[in-house]
Amino acid sequence: MTDFTPDTSSLRAETLVEALPYIRRFAGKTIVVKYGGNALAGTSDHDALALFAEDIVMMRLVGMRPVVVHGGGPQISEMMTRLGKTTEFVDGLRVTDAETVGIARMVLKGQVNPQLVAAINVHGNYAVGMSGVDAGLIRATARNERLGFVGDVTEINPAVVERLLDDEFIPVIATIGSDDTGQAFNINADTVAGAIAEAVGAEKLIYLTDIEGLRSDVGDAASLIRQTTADHLDELIADGTIAGGMIPKVASCQQAVRSGVQRAHILDGRIAHVLLLELFTDDGIGTMVVPS
Numbered sequence: 001m002t003d004f005t006p007d008t009s010s011l012r013a014e015t016l017v018e019a020l021p022y023i024r025r026f027a028g029k030t031i032v033v034k035y036g037g038n039a040l041a042g043t044s045d046h047d048a049l050a051l052f053a054e055d056i057v058m059m060r061l062v063g064m065r066p067v068v069v070h071g072g073g074p075q076i077s078e079m080m081t082r083l084g085k086t087t088e089f090v091d092g093l094r095v096t097d098a099e100t101v102g103i104a105r106m107v108l109k110g111q112v113n114p115q116l117v118a119a120i121n122v123h124g125n126y127a128v129g130m131s132g133v134d135a136g137l138i139r140a141t142a143r144n145e146r147l148g149f150v151g152d153v154t155e156i157n158p159a160v161v162e163r164l165l166d167d168e169f170i171p172v173i174a175t176i177g178s179d180d181t182g183q184a185f186n187i188n189a190d191t192v193a194g195a196i197a198e199a200v201g202a203e204k205l206i207y208l209t210d211i212e213g214l215r216s217d218v219g220d221a222a223s224l225i226r227q228t229t230a231d232h233l234d235e236l237i238a239d240g241t242i243a244g245g246m247i248p249k250v251a252s253c254q255q256a257v258r259s260g261v262q263r264a265h266i267l268d269g270r271i272a273h274v275l276l277l278e279l280f281t282d283d284g285i286g287t288m289v290v291p292s
């Protein structure tokens with residue numbers, strides 16, 4: 001049994017009251033959350049997913065309009081290995097031939113997406129899964145010929161997302177897009193999350209990843225940057241501080257806050273209830289990007 005000594009109960013009451021101004025501030029606001037494939041593939045897979053789902057449902061129940069965008073790189077790699085398919089890389093980027101984009105679509109839309117949808121819907125009938133192909137949400141074009149079906153976003157048509165939000169559903173989006181001919185493309189989920197946040201006029205864009213936030217020295221856990229601006233991030237990209245999978249997150253945070261999104265966050269998806277900690281407490285957590 002939980003021990004309700006006067007001390008612990010007043011602390012609980014305090015925590016709830018602390019949430020009040022944030023609940024009021026974010027009521028009716030759209031918040032785009034990108035859940036990283038690496039955070040998803042964490043050691044206690046199922047628990048992490050269940051905790052994430054609780055946070056998303058809580059956001060929805062206090063009146064926010066959450067949108068979930070997810071990746072699945074590690075899950076795609078695992079399936080490729082299982083199918084005995086080797087991956088070719090050009091300049092560090094995965095060459096995506098017709099078979100590979102088929103595998104990516106199968107894993108994202110057939111495996112990762114319904115896992116997230118099901119975890120949320122344990123709590124009620126909220127989540128609707130889709131990919132960027134649905135209702136032309138994500139239009140894409142090939143990044144370059146050698147990479148095959150790796151797509152860049154050409155257009156976001158957010159109507160389906162907005163209608164679902166207006167009807168109080170939670171859209172959960174797998175980042176496969178299509179071009180005018182119906183050809184499918186695998187698109188970086190970080191980039192898509194930013195583009196959707198911009199298109200729906202989101203208040204916040206949140207990245208959940210497998211590190212505590214942006215570091216000013218990748219090798220030093222004590223170098224967490226708590227708050228930064230889009231302009232300062234230009235410098236950190238130019239000097240190589242930001243590398244690898246962090247680049248599309250940071251670029252999307254910059255683009256988002258420069259086009260009307262109030263705040264962008266990079267948070268550690270491995271921390272239990274990290275979304276609630278960021279949204280509902282005075283302290284905040286991880287890295288926050290502000291326009292200037």
Ligand code: ADP
Pocket residue numbers: 035036037038039071073190208209210211213214215216217218241242243244245246247
């Ligand atoms: P996700 O699945 O969330 O997209 P990624 O592996 O693509 O995860 O991106 C997160 C990774 O970016 C971190 O685990 C870290 O290794 C790397 N990274 C590169 N530069 C930085 C930096 N300056 N601060 C923090 N992480 C960084």
Ligand code: MG
Pocket residue numbers: 036071073190245
């Ligand atoms: Mg990544």
